[in-house]
Amino acid sequence: xxxxxxxxxxxxxxSLTCTGQxxxxxxxxxxxxxxxxxxxxKPFRQIDQARDAIRKSRQNGQLKMGESATVHIQPGVYEIQxxxxxxxxxxxxxxxPVVYRATEPGRVRIxxxxxxxxxxxxxxxxxxxxERIPASAQKKVRVCDLSQVATGxxxxxxxxxxxxxxxxxxxxxxxxxTLARWPNANAxxxxxxxxxxxxxxxxxxxxxxxxxxxxxxxxxxxxxxxxPARWNLQEGVWLLGYWTHDWSDEVIRIGDYDPKxxxxxxxxxxxxxIMGGTWGYQQRRFFALNVLEELDAPGxxxxxxxxxxxxxxxKGNLKDTSIVLATLTQPLLKLQETMHVRFENLNLExxxxxxxxxxxxxxxxxxxxxxxNLASGGISVNxxxxxxxxxxxxxxxxxxxxxxxxxxxxxxxxxxxxxxxHIHHYGLFQRTYAPGIYANGCGQIVRNNCIHDAPHNAxxxxxNENLFERNEIYRVVMETGDSGAFYTGRDWTSQGNVLKxxxxxxxxxxxxxxxxxxxxxxxxxxxxxxxxGNVFYQTGRAIMIGGGRDNxxxxxxxxxCPIGLHIDSRGMTWxxxxxxxxxxxxxxxxxxxxxxxxxxWSERYPHLSKIMHDSPREPLYDxxxxxxxxxxxxxxxxxxxxxxxxxxxxxxxxxLAVNTRGVxxxxxLTKDLKGFTxxxxxxxxxxxxxxxxxxxxxxxxxxxxxxxTKQIGFxxxxxDQIGLYRDDYRRELPx
Numbered sequence: 221x222x223x224x225x226x227x228x229x230x231x232x233x234x235s236l237t238c239t240g241q242x243x244x245x246x247x248x249x250x251x252x253x254x255x256x257x258x259x260x261x262k263p264f265r266q267i268d269q270a271r272d273a274i275r276k277s278r279q280n281g282q283l284k285m286g287e288s289a290t291v292h293i294q295p296g297v298y299e300i301q302x303x304x305x306x307x308x309x310x311x312x313x314x315x316x317p318v319v320y321r322a323t324e325p326g327r328v329r330i331x332x333x334x335x336x337x338x339x340x341x342x343x344x345x346x347x348x349x350x351e352r353i354p355a356s357a358q359k360k361v362r363v364c365d366l367s368q369v370a371t372g373x374x375x376x377x378x379x380x381x382x383x384x385x386x387x388x389x390x391x392x393x394x395x396x397x398t399l400a401r402w403p404n405a406n407a408x409x410x411x412x413x414x415x416x417x418x419x420x421x422x423x424x425x426x427x428x429x430x431x432x433x434x435x436x437x438x439x440x441x442x443x444x445x446x447x448p449a450r451w452n453l454q455e456g457v458w459l460l461g462y463w464t465h466d467w468s469d470e471v472i473r474i475g476d477y478d479p480k481x482x483x484x485x486x487x488x489x490x491x492x493x494i495m496g497g498t499w500g501y502q503q504r505r506f507f508a509l510n511v512l513e514e515l516d517a518p519g520x521x522x523x524x525x526x527x528x529x530x531x532x533x534x535k536g537n538l539k540d541t542s543i544v545l546a547t548l549t550q551p552l553l554k555l556q557e558t559m560h561v562r563f564e565n566l567n568l569e570x571x572x573x574x575x576x577x578x579x580x581x582x583x584x585x586x587x588x589x590x591x592x593n594l595a596s597g598g599i600s601v602n603x604x605x606x607x608x609x610x611x612x613x614x615x616x617x618x619x620x621x622x623x624x625x626x627x628x629x630x631x632x633x634x635x636x637x638x639x640x641x642h643i644h645h646y647g648l649f650q651r652t653y654a655p656g657i658y659a660n661g662c663g664q665i666v667r668n669n670c671i672h673d674a675p676h677n678a679x680x681x682x683x684n685e686n687l688f689e690r691n692e693i694y695r696v697v698m699e700t701g702d703s704g705a706f707y708t709g710r711d712w713t714s715q716g717n718v719l720k721x722x723x724x725x726x727x728x729x730x731x732x733x734x735x736x737x738x739x740x741x742x743x744x745x746x747x748x749x750x751x752x753g754n755v756f757y758q759t760g761r762a763i764m765i766g767g768g769r770d771n772x773x774x775x776x777x778x779x780x781c782p783i784g785l786h787i788d789s790r791g792m793t794w795x796x797x798x799x800x801x802x803x804x805x806x807x808x809x810x811x812x813x814x815x816x817x818x819x820x821w822s823e824r825y826p827h828l829s830k831i832m833h834d835s836p837r838e839p840l841y842d843x844x845x846x847x848x849x850x851x852x853x854x855x856x857x858x859x860x861x862x863x864x865x866x867x868x869x870x871x872x873x874x875x876l877a878v879n880t881r882g883v884x885x886x887x888x889l890t891k892d893l894k895g896f897t898x899x900x901x902x903x904x905x906x907x908x909x910x911x912x913x914x915x916x917x918x919x920x921x922x923x924x925x926x927x928x929t930k931q932i933g934f935x936x937x938x939x940d941q942i943g944l945y946r947d948d949y950r951r952e953l954p955x
Contacts, residue, residue: 336364544593
């Protein structure tokens with residue numbers, strides 16, 4: 221802001237004070253005249269000008285604490301070259317927050333990228349480039365010279381990376397485009413190439429003569445398809461692969477290719493090696509990316525980083541097309557130690573970082589906002605009493621919303637909230653452990669969200685006293701295995717978390733033979749979670765307790781899942797259960813860090829406080845009561861040998877296994893299993909329990925409360941209260 225603008229702003233604020241108007245209203249318009257003063261007639265051009273005007277008016281005492289300030293942002297695109305930052309000085313009060321509001325919802329876009337003119341994309345004339353592009357695409361690919369619009373140089377890809385690649389990234393018509401790849405995303409086998417023979421796993425071999433092989437090193441594998449011979453490996457070709465585990469993805473450059481032996485050697489090691497052994501599919505999979513020779517499908521693009529030439533295969537006529545090259549590597553919106561500020565109905569899009577970063581903030585609210593088309597996450601929250609309400613988050617390279625805060629050691633709640641948000645199509649770059657919502661710390665609230673279409677977890681959590689209720693989750697875990705829609709693991713101290721009245725359905729991925737996709741996955745001795753009143757439909761293993769304790773499983777309805785409930789005893793059989801040298805375990809040490817034998821922990825979690833004197837390796841105190849398992853195809857409940865021996869210590873009662881039509885094959889019931897009653901219907905008189913789909917594709921639940929109450933005392937689940945709802949910021953529900 222120049223001296224003249226400061227003078228105008230001060231004059232405007234002074235005029236409001238002199239006329240007796242206590243509250244401050246400022247106006248912003250993207251195409252306003254340069255010398256605006258923030259008034260309705262002479263609005264600012266940039267949002268940060270309004271922020272600075274409010275800050276100055278507070279410093280001058282012209283806008284007193286307790287008097288509100290509202291910034292009215294008119295439709296337009298607000299391109300930024302650095303984060304829009306807010307600090308402690310930009311705070312409001314609980315009674316009079318500072319509000320940044322779009323005057324027309326959905327028509328204010330804060331953008332961290334360059335808008336490209338469709339007319340700048342021309343046919344490719346360079347013969348050396350054309351001969352590398354497949355013949356079928358040569359006349360369709362267009363090129364844009366970025367040298368006039370992109371200053372500086374473009375960074376090169378690293379030899380290996382997990383998650384966000386180097387920028388920039390191309391977005392067309394509000395969607396990310398695909399970096400030229402093989403196989404194409406719509407090819408057979410889900411767009412994956414596979415191999416089944418590693419000639420060098422890349423794991424350390426202490427007996428190797430070559431010193432380089434005594435430590436972790438790049439692996440190599442046989443790939444029978446001759447396709448790599450077409451690629452220019454000197455320029456660089458990268459492979460995104462699940463190299464050993466279906467829950468660990470990494471992008472690694474090809475180091476070398478032997479066309480005679482058909483061996484690909486990678487340029488960097490993978491932490492778990494190549495085909496190091498896993499629970500799931502034996503074949504491993506990958507796809508190649510950043511390959512000009514594979515620019516052969518609509519929506520694909522390639523950037524010559526040295527010459528600044530952007531090649532793009534459009535899906536149709538480029539006229540009137542919106543094209544954005546996302547370049548900003550900072551959060552679009554960044555708040556630090558700020559309090560009592562609201563952002564309403566804004567679109568934050570097109571950046572090569574995350575959308576919103578809240579650090580040590582209090583009572584910040586984002587309501588009715590769109591956070592989309594970002595290379596990293598949507599919103600990260602650290603602080604207390606912050607709220608993300610009725611927002612849409614999609615086309616994200618990593619996670620959706622991250623909530624943290626509170627004091628775990630003192631069990632002081634943060635009360636951050638993610639409520640009524642629609643989160644989908646995330647995990648585009650980091651395919652694993654990049655959830656729709658991540659919650660940690662103490663006392664986060666995750667309620668009435670809808671999360672769908674992602675390769676891995678929907679909700680990943682840890683910490684204490686977090687509440688997850690009335691969320692709808694579907695089409696997640698779509699390309700991974702040994703994973704769950706809800707996931708937490710390897711921690712005795714993750715206590716007091718409640719998963720209640722969620723609807724989890726139609727999960728994908730995994731290995732059908734092992735059934736290693738889960739609805740709720742309490743992994744590796746995780747303890748202290750309550751799973752109550754949830755509906756599971758077609759989820760693989762609905763509920764899996766991996767050796768943990770103090771996990772009440774209450775009043776859940778499991779429908780059409782291969783395995784309803786799984787409890788194992790891995791703490792009794794895995795030597796690393798408390799080994800400080802085993803990565804991530806150290807269960808007792810984690811508890812000691814929390815002073816778990818002293819208040820408030822000993823009072824809140826009495827079983828945990830005595831665990832080392834109470835058979836710590838056994839999965840005790842997991843009550844299983846009033847659950848209903850309908851038409852499970854493999855097993856109603858899977859208990860391993862040790863668990864079966866311990867059933868006398870388990871509280872298992874009033875559970876129901878149902879065969880709705882009484883079919884003789886393909887539906888599992890229990891055999892003399894403690895605490896379970898079998899119930900069978902017939903084809904003529906089926907038991908009215910289950911899920912049906914309407915002509916409009918909506919799922920409807922049939923839970924016949926009178927039947928269930930009579931049989932086991934089941935409490936009806938408020939199914940109609942699950943998922944998104946209409947409010948002042950979400951006027952319509954997605955179809």
